[in-house]
Amino acid sequence: MGTTYTRQYRFAPSLALTTALAISTSAAISPASAQEAPSQAAQAEPGSEVQTLSPITVTGPESRNTMERQPSLDRLPTSIQDTPQGISVIPRELIEEKNIPSLREAVRNVAGISINAGEGGAQGDTLTIRGFSARGDLFVDGARDPGQYNRDTFNLDSVEVLKGPSSLLFGRGSTGGVINLVTKVPTLERSNRAEVSVGNGPFFRGTADLNMPVGPTAAIRLNVMGQDSETVGRDLVEQKRWGIAPSIGLGLGTDTQFTVSYLHQEEDNRPDYGLPYVFGRPAPVDLETFYGLRDDNEDVQVDLVTAKLDHVATDWLKLSNTLRAGYYTRDATTTAPRVNAVAGTPLSAIRVTRSRPSLDSETWSVNNTTTATATFATGPIGHTLVSGVELGYDDVDTKRYGFTGLPTASLFDPDPNAGVGTPRRVTSDTSANATTIGLFAADRIALTDQWSIVGGLRWDRFEAESDESIAGLSLDRTDTMLSTRAAVIYEPTDAQTYYVSYGTSFNPSAEFVSLSAAQVGLEPEKNRTYEVGAKFSLLDNKLGIGGSLFRIEKTNARTVDPVNASVTVLQGEQQVDGFELEANGRITDRWTVLAGYTYLEGEITKANDGTTGKTLQNTPEHSGFAWTTYEVLENLELGAGAYYTGERFANNTNTNEVPDYWRVDAMVSYTINDVRVALNAYNLFDEDIYDGVYPGHVIPGAGRTLVLSAAARF
Template identity: 40%
Template sequence: MVKVDKRMSGGRAQVAKVALTGVALTMGMASHSVWAQSAGEQELPTVVVEGQKTAAQIGYKAEKTRVGKTKQALKDIPQAVTVVTEQLMKDKNADSLKEALRNVAGITFNAGEGGRIGDNINLRGYSAVGDLYLDNIRDYAQYNRETFNLQQIDVLKGASSMLFGRGSTGGVINQVSKTAQPVDSNEITVTGGSNSYKRATVDLNKAITDNVAFRLNAMDTKTTSERSGATSKRYGIAPTLTIGAGTQDEVNLSYYYLNENNVPDYGVPYVKGADGISRPLNVSTNRFYGLSNADYERNQTGIATASYTHLFSNDSSIKTTVRDAHYSRDLRATAPRFADRSILASAVTDSSVINRQRQARGAKEHQTAVQTDFNTKFETGRFKHEFLTGAEFVSERSNRWTNTNASVANPGTTVGNTDSSPALSSAYYSGFSRTNPNSYKAQSYGLYVQDTVEVAPKWKVLAGLRYDHLKANYKRDALGDLNLDIGALSGRAGVLYQPNDASTYYASYSTGFNSTAEAYQLDDRLVNTDPEKTRNMEIGAKFNLYGGRLGLRTSLSRSEKTNERNTDLASPDVYLLSGKRHTDALEFEVTGRITPKWDVFFNHAFMRAKIDNAAGTAAGTLGMTPRNTPRYTSSIWTTYKLPRGFTVGGGVEFVGKRFANDTNTTVVKGYTRVDAMAEYSVNKWLTVKLNVKNLFNRKYYEGVYTGHVLPGTSRSAEVSLVAKF
């Protein structure tokens, strides 16, 4: 009998119990199968174990995804899903999650806000800060995510709390890690380019035996910026061991470590025009208003994961995953603001004073998660079922603080004389201390069940339900402790019509919720405030053309937040759940190979977003467009293989006009960015590749926040040497 150590803290004991429950369930079901065989003197059917097909990941068209908690074809998911494949990331030399997501319509980027660190993304007009996942487990910390260990990125659009729990208003972004495969395959890439860009990646995979394999991915990247002062340095390593590959019992052990040491960039401030509309300060993109000799962004991420998968038959499996993740972050950044906030653009000169507003925060966070999923197929009469059930337990702990230096203020600067490295007193460096400490402890669990039933030939009906419970405690310096205890139900329903293997038509409805603690912050007003509710209604079609080489998808959706929090003017100590807004989206996507030599990845989203109801302090936003939600986003990337080992490619990214505030008085104009690529394969082992980003050197802004905006990259070139052996 296995016992849980009672000396464990409550969170650790709960984690151990859930882990043991998952393992016990697996062992119990396996024992039941063996007992049934003995009792009935029958042989079990042969289990055919399907390994990961490398061919399915080559090119720009993915065949499978696990974003629905089970490995399934994209055509069987009644929601819009975009998959960014490894080949697409390599061809574009997308070295960060942000660069890779440029290929996904409906996504925009926020600048660092309020001291926030790392990836800050909007999906269909809603913040996706808490909707980033790594192998279907929430990757909630603030850091800049890398691509060196990613096999693909799955973006599931629309409310998805039935699958993922709290959050997921606009959808979820799931990073899929590389795993060890039972083959010998090695690749080393070295890249150099503009702005002192240097990058090296290693991907080594070794088959130790027929079913034991080891894989090592590593990366080191250093670069400056055309914005004189901002820099980026990072390195990472990700070893993976697979035991039992291609058998009924497979164990995967992995560790992921990423270290960053950057000088962050908060861009330029806005300035008001004669028409009363504020726009980005119109200066050269190489002007950096931070402090290159004092600002820093230091992040460390360490994620250990173990998973066990048992196949009972070709149609039934159970998988248990245990994760322990540690994150630390430390920030001192500069947000530029005009000293005279009322200054008009016509009055701005090179001598106009810009204040360097200090953004300085840090945190240490720890997450332990256990997730068990059971999938099976069976028949009841003439109905065929694809059944999923699972449980998830997560323990989270966070300690956060503000980096304060009350004795020395940041030195100011001017529009024309940025002086990013002024002389600073020794007190500036030594005088910082941690203030306003607060801590967060939470335990959450989710239980979910879903069934997809073939009710008639060519027709399937999907229905799912999930219950989540979150219990959290906040310790705040001098403000007193707060406790939160909430539960919520989420649902998912869909109908699929598949007249043949090449086409699917669907309609779906799904719900989601945003708890009052989705940002791991709580105040007295939020304690007794119910979760915000969201829903997604969608119709669409998916097609496989040219023998499955080319995929075509289109969808029409409405994502609604039905009770958004607003501050009550009459009672500022409570929130009103009276706000409402929506985003209508029409999307088109084409991925795959038009011919054996011609690859394409295209998607486009028309979005119409509106604040439908607002009260209290938000009353002035009624009828406005939510921030950072353009009317359209679009991207296309294509490559063509020429004779004698040459490949050429290029792409265009379009983003429409965006507002930086919900009152629509601050505007960031749209942009078009053109990229290009040329590649020469010397032989099957050696390739040389040239990438040029922003080919026509257009000035544009990509990271949007209320107080500042971040310019996009100027024209840059990168040359890569790829060796395979």
């Protein structure tokens, strides 16, 4: 399929622009091309006309080299190749060819991400990036998405993973990185796609993506999804969800574009809390063993409304505003298995304790981000300046429940029909809210044709309040923090980028809009990252290769007070050293590849709880993957790949360890008359996989899963 790529670089000669943007209510990180900026800037004398370079047009097969892509964020307005940060992209093409239904499955295609098994309120997509939790670092179209739910791919165009601290761009959190989900938007090209999938488990799924222009500058788009499935190799685990996502775009292709979108998703699941640990390892039982109860349930509803306005004010200034309102509900009663057996106890004598976390939560979230991106020159120096303001409000109401009289279970033959104890009773009733104000600015300065620097600063004010009615406890806290970013970039050619970068981030006590008496008096945890990296576009820009060395330091980690164990203090330190490699794109017009590898050495370097020198939980030393496809005949395509996650500890005391695993996937597809029929195999060799990790339990991955799908474009 032919694709056209166009690059343009503009600079305006306004010396007063820096002052004007410093007080603007907008911005986002945006390095203009370092190679083009100085030479163009040198021609832009004060009072002269704005000069625009002629577009560079390249045609050929659809690009799979994500280095050439433009990130979706207004805060990152240059290509991934030009950005001094590790960025991995899961493109729509991969989601479709692998028939990926969920975010959790998608991020397997990014090395350095581990999957957590949440408990209580930390459900849904709970992930670890470069050794640090990313539970609060999920975004949709650049706006924070705090809901605890299973994010589906039916309305996604791509997934962007930004590695390293990104508080300059996103505010609180982002110690190891952030994940930004890019949704499908209306376009002026008529396109429709529908897909039906069936598989063992059983697995049933249907999706439709309908895009229709309704005028010369307007279009509407509708995405729908329904899924009813069970996990292969796991008894009684069920996932049911459906969703609808309409959107409308106005002014498409003009200087002023406005898009409004809506997402509604519902889930009705019997959640999986996996297996307990026995003597520090996953219980030595058949992986299908289910320790939950038949009436375990999880009902989730998500509603997101997003309005985005983009306006090209002049040749050198672009403005944008994104407003997001979200409403999330979750009612869940689940069973978590626990074993506390003395070493040497016969396995036949071990009883499994069933704890029953249960909650009913309601979350409102409103976020507005205004950004301005300007390209201009000061004498011979080119600038790309981004500034902005973020305003946010979150309101969370949570009731937690408890049970008594819960039955224990046999280690080898648990009964899912056992009694469920007394009716649940309210144990806590909490109302909490948080207000965010963030101001940020960053400038990429092109010093020469090959050298540029980036400097940025963000100020955040984060205020949280919490009231717990049963205990009669009211707490509040306000934090202000500065986040910084700096980088030096060397680009000897358009196809080579070398960089050294530094960035900071912070984690306030109320990061997840909750406060506790033990932590209410604590300032935010502070983090910093050092990174050295390189990016290359090879084979006429068909293939992208990148790599980096990095160190992440948490300089004041939370740890117990050495005098009073019920109090938390900021006297800990944690560190992760690592490197990563990635390749993506086309080797030939018929052969595509996506591969990555990450090495992590995570250590608790200081703590008051006896964990000094221990390895950070859920931080495998080695993780990696490779996926490749080849068009062996016209319209006949084969694909295969392998995924590896090394051994990792489930807790920071390193007493529970999860074994490593390999997973092999494969695919064969045939396309005729715009209909693509595909067979995807996941965990082809039916390996025992321990996937989601939590200190108290581990969730097995699915066994061999075969999915047959038919997708039609019309």
